[in-house]
Amino acid sequence: xxxxxxxxxxxxxxxxxxxxxxxxxxxxxxxxxxxxxxxxxxxxxxxxxxxxxxxxxxxxxxxxxxxxxxxxxxxxxxxxxxxxxxxxxxxxxxxxxxxxxxxxxxxxxxxxxxxxxxxxxxxxxxxxxxxxxxxxxxxxxxxxxxxxxxxxxxxxxxxxxxxxxxxxxxxxxxxxxxxxxxxxxxxxxxxxxxxxxxxxxxxxxxxxxxxxxxx
Ligand code: ADP
Ligand code: ZN
Numbered sequence: 001x002x003x004x005x006x007x008x009x010x011x012x013x014x015x016x017x018x019x020x021x022x023x024x025x026x027x028x029x030x031x032x033x034x035x036x037x038x039x040x041x042x043x044x045x046x047x048x049x050x051x052x053x054x055x056x057x058x059x060x061x062x063x064x065x066x067x068x069x070x071x072x073x074x075x076x077x078x079x080x081x082x083x084x085x086x087x088x089x090x091x092x093x094x095x096x097x098x099x100x101x102x103x104x105x106x107x108x109x110x111x112x113x114x115x116x117x118x119x120x121x122x123x124x125x126x127x128x129x130x131x132x133x134x135x136x137x138x139x140x141x142x143x144x145x146x147x148x149x150x151x152x153x154x155x156x157x158x159x160x161x162x163x164x165x166x167x168x169x170x171x172x173x174x175x176x177x178x179x180x181x182x183x184x185x186x187x188x189x190x191x192x193x194x195x196x197x198x199x200x201x202x203x204x205x206x207x208x209x210x211x212x213x214x215x
Pocket of ligand 2 (some may be wrong): 132133152153154155
């Protein structure tokens with residue numbers, strides 16, 4: 001099963017991806033995580049990405065499509081994958097379709113996480129993740145069971161993303177409206193789109209998504 005998660009920054013894509021992947025044995029492709037890994041590695045693409053990602057802007061479509069094309073050809077994507085943070089523009093959505101057709105595959109479902117904008121800053125500014133395993137947490141909505149210890153791996157170090165500031169959130173939301181929102185009718189017209197209320201509690205959203213996907 002090949003799935004796309006669509007939603008504004010802070011809508012819960014990463015949180016729900018983590019949960020869904022425990023149910024479905026498919027690969028999690030977060031383009032944000034992939035880019036942050038390249039930035040950390042300091043290679044040529046990483047340097048380019050650093051300047052763009054840290055201010056909340058988008059990487060060029062062709063670079064993102066090449067990255068996805070390589071990634072979905074890897075063995076762990078054979079049974080399926082969950083795209084989290086991609087596509088983010090109409091051109092990327094069309095490019096993804098062309099790529100899938102070329103590989104004899106297709107997107108099965110698109111989950112759009114719908115949230116009100118006024119909650120995003122609080123969600124984003126309060127989030128952090130485990131440095132060792134990447135598990136996501138929130139100071140208020142999703143704390144580790146034991147303070148300072150990761151539930152998943154027992155790690156003690158946590159990181160905040162550099163781009164998780166109130167200013168950047170507003171910028172990312174503006175870009176979402178301009179660039180990403182048009183993808184919703186694009187997938188809707190093809191009968192692939194499922195809207196989920198992302199304002200509900202994390203467990204409720206998880207159940208809603210699982211029932212749509214039969215997971
Ligand atoms: P995205 O990947 O879409 O940018 P995240 O999954 O990182 O968003 O969610 C942003 C923050 O909001 C996280 O810290 C997460 O714990 C919190 N969060 C996610 N979903 C919910 C929810 N349904 N209710 C409350 N907080 C949530
Ligand atoms: Zn961890």
